[in-house]
Amino acid sequence: MKLVAGQSLTARLTLLFASVSTGVLLLLGLLVGALVERHFEDLDTELLSGQLEIVRQAVVAARSAGASAGHSGALAEHLDRVMVGHHGLALVVRGADGRLLHASAGADFPAEIQARLNAQALRPLKWSGRDGRLYRGITGSAPTGVDGEPALAIALSTELTHHEQFMDSFRAALWSVVALAALLSGGLGWLAARRGLAPLRDIARDAEDITADRLDRRLRSEAIPSELAEVAQTLNEMLARLEASFRRLSDFSSDIAHELRTPVSNLLTQTQVTLSKARSAEEYREVLASNAEEFERLGRTIADMLFLAKADNQLLIPHREAVDLAQQVASLLEFYEALAEEKDLRMTFSGAARVSGDRLMLRRAIGNLLSNAVRHTPPHGHIRVVLDGGDGRTALVRVENTGETIAAEHLPRLFDRFYRADASRRHSGEGAGLGLAITRSIVIAHGGEVAVRSADGVTAFELRFPG
Template sequence: MAGRSLTTTLALAFAGTTIAVFALVGSVLYFALEKQVTQQDDDEIVLAARHTRRLTNELRSADDVRTHADRLTSQVLGNAALSMAVRDANGTMLLSHNAEGGTTSMIEPLVATQRVAPSARITHTAIVEAQRDARLPVRGLAAEASLADGSAVTIVIARDMTDRWILLDHYRDRLYGAGFGGMLLAFLMSWMLVHESLRPLRQLAAHAAQVTVDRLHARMNIDNAPRELAVVIASLNAMLDRLAGGFQRMSQYTADLAHDMRTPLANLRGSNEVALARPRSAEEYQAVLESNLEECERLSRMIESVLFLARAEHPQFVTHMKTLDAREELQRVADYFEGIADDAGVQVRVTGSGAVRADPELFRRAVSNLLANAIRHTPREREIELSAAAAATALRITVANQGSHIDPSALERVFDRFYRADPARHNAPAGPASTGLGLAIVRTIMELHGGNAYAESDAASTRFILNFPKT
C-alpha cells in the first residue's frame, strides 16, 4: 500500500499553518476593531449624558424641560443611532428624541438598570448593554439630574448598535474570505515549491535505482545537491563503497575457498585413481588411506575455520570474558605444541607476565594459530618466543620466530583470508598443513576482544603481536 505523498502532506501542513495564522491575526483585528468601535460609541454616550445633565440642572421645573426640549436634544443630533429620553420621578415622558422605530423599546431596558446618582460623575462604567425588539443590541446609560425646584428627572441616552453589528459582520465575512483564499493560495504555492524542492530527492532515487550488483561502482553526484541532502548522499556513497568492498571480498573469498578446497579434493581423487590403476599390496593401500586421511583432516580444519569466521561475524556471537594469567596461558599453549615443536626441531620459550581479560578458548586459539604458523616457518635448531608485556593501554602478546624475512608489502595482507606470503611453503612438513585461514581467525578474535593484531618482520625475526585492551 502506497504511503501518503510527502509533497501533499507538506502542502497541507503549510496551508493549515496559513489558515491558523490568518485566524489568529483576523481574530486579533476583529476584536480590536470591535473594542475601538465600542469605545468610540461609549465616548459619545458619556459625553451626551454629561452635557444633557448639566443643561438639565440649569432648568427650574419639568415644564422648562419641555420648553427647552430642542436645546437638550441637540446633544444627540447628528447621529441617527443615538436616542434620548427624559422622565420625571413618576415616569412621565418629558421629552424624547429619535422616537421613531421603537425608541421607547430602546429606552425601557436602560431605565430598569442602575442609575447614576445626581451627584456622581458619569463614566464609562455606567454604560450597560441591553436588547430591544427582535433582540437587537442597545448600549446606553441612565443618569438622574436635579431641577432648580428640587424635583428629580431621569436622563436616558441610548445607542442602537445594529449598524455596528452589520459593520462587524461584514468585516468578519471579509476575514473569512481572505483566510480561505489565503489558504488555497498557500496550498497551491506550497505544493509547487515543495514539489520543486524535492526534485533532488527524485533524482537521488533515480540514481539509486541504477545501482545493481553489476554496477556497484556507480555513485551519486553531490555537486549540485542541497546541503541537507549532501550528508545523506555522502552516507549512501560510503555505504555503496562498503557494499562494493564486501561483495569484492566475498567474491575473492569464495574463489579462494574453492581454489583451496580443490587442491585436497584433487589429491584425494588422484591418489585413489593411482591406487585403483592396478592391484596393490596392503601396505600400499594403507599408505593411500593415510594420505587420504590427511587430506580429509585438512578439509575438516578448513570447514571448521570457515564456520568459525561465519559465526564470529554474527552480531550475537557470545564471548565469555575472564581475567587470565597471560604467562600461564602461554605456557599451556607451549606445552600443547611441545611434541610438534620437537618434530620440527625448534624450541618454544615463554617469557614475561601480566593479566589479560579475554575469552580463554579464543585466547588459546589465537595464540595457537600464531604458534603453529611460526613452527611451520622456523628453521630447525631455532627458537620461538612467546612473551607477554604490559603497554600503556594494552597487554601485548608477542609470538616471535627466527624465520625468513617477510616483505613489508605482504605484512599488511598476512591476516587476509587464504593469503600466504610464501605459497611454495604452505605444505611444509613441519606441523599440520596450512588452510590459509589461521591468521584471519586471529584477527577476528582480536576484533571480538576490542584489540588488534599486526605483524613486524626484519632480518633478525618475524613478530606477530596481539594487543588486548587493559582490564
C-alpha cells in the same frame, strides 16, 4: 494536519507550507477583526459617555428652568433639543421611583438594560432589538442639581448597523484573502518543494546506476545543499563498505570452493585409483590412513568456518574468568618448541598481563599467531612474544617474527578468511587460511582490537584486550 502514509515529500511540504501560511493569516485576520471590533466599541462608548454628560447638563438646565419630576414636558423639550442631530441615538429617562419621564422615538431597550438603571461604571451592553438590528447602550444617573432631590436614571443606546455592515464586508474580504493566500501558498510551496528536492531526484538517478557489477560508482555530492551532502557522503561511505564486503564475499566464495575442492579431489582420485584393481589389506590400510588425513583437514576447515559463522552472528559468547596470559604463552611456546627446533628458530617472550576472558579462546588466538609465525619465519629466525599489562585497563599481546617484509597493500586483508599474502602458498598444505580470521573474531568477541605491521624484515601482530 495528518499526513497520509506513502504521500510524496513534495505533497507533504506543500500541505505544510499552505497550512502554516493559512493558519498565520487566519490568526492575523482574527486579531485584526478583534481589534477593529474593540475600536468600534471604544468609539461607541466615547460617544455614549459624551452624550450622557450632555443629557446630565440638560437635566440640570431643565430643573433650573422650573421643570420638576411633575413637569416632564419641559424636561422632554430640553432632552429632545440635545438629541437633535444624533441619528441612531436613543434615550430613556426614568425617575427615582421608576416612572418613565422621557423616551426617544423608537427607543428599544431590553429588560436587562432596564434592570441596570442607576448602575455606575458598567461596560456597554450589546443586544439585538425587536427589529433585528444590533444596539449598544450604557446606563447612568443624572443629578437634578437640587439638594435632596434624587437623581434620574438614564439609558442611552446607539444603533450598530453601519458597524455591522463594515464588519461583514471585512470578514468577507478576510475569508477571500485567506482562501486566495492558501491557494497561492500551496502553489508557491509546491514550486519551492520541487526545486528544493531536485537534488534528491539527482541522487535517486545516480543510485539507479549502482548495481552489483558497478559498486565502485558513488553519488555526486559537490553541487547539492550541505544538508543533503551529508546524506550523500554517508551513502557513499555505506557503498564503500558494501563494495569491500561484496569483494570479500566473492573472494570467500571462490576461496572456499578451492579449499574444499582440493581435499575432495584428492579423496576421489585416491579412491578411484584404489578401486581400479584388487589391493592387499596393507595397501587398503594405507589408502584409508591417507583418506583420514584429508577428512581431518576437511573437518578442521568446516569447524573453523562454523566458528567464524557463529562469530558473524554474535553467537560467540566468551566464558569470563581471570586468565594469566604469561602462563598461556609459556605453555604454547613449549608446545611449538619441537617445530621451532626443526627450523632452528629462537623463541623468547617477556612481560606479563592478565585479562578477564575465555581461557581456551584466548589460548587459541595466541596459538594461531604463533603457528603463523613458525610457518613464515625462515630458518635461524627469531620469534618474540611481548606481554604488557599496561596500567591495568588494557592488556597487549605482541607476536613478532623475522622474515620477509609484507607489502603494505596486503596488511589490511591479512585477517580476511582464506587470504594469503603469498599466492604461491595458497594450496601448499600450510593451512586453510582461517587462523588469523579466527584470531580477530576471538579478540572482537572479547571487546578488543587487532593490528599488524611489517617493516625492515620484522612482522608484528598485536592483540589488545580490555583489562
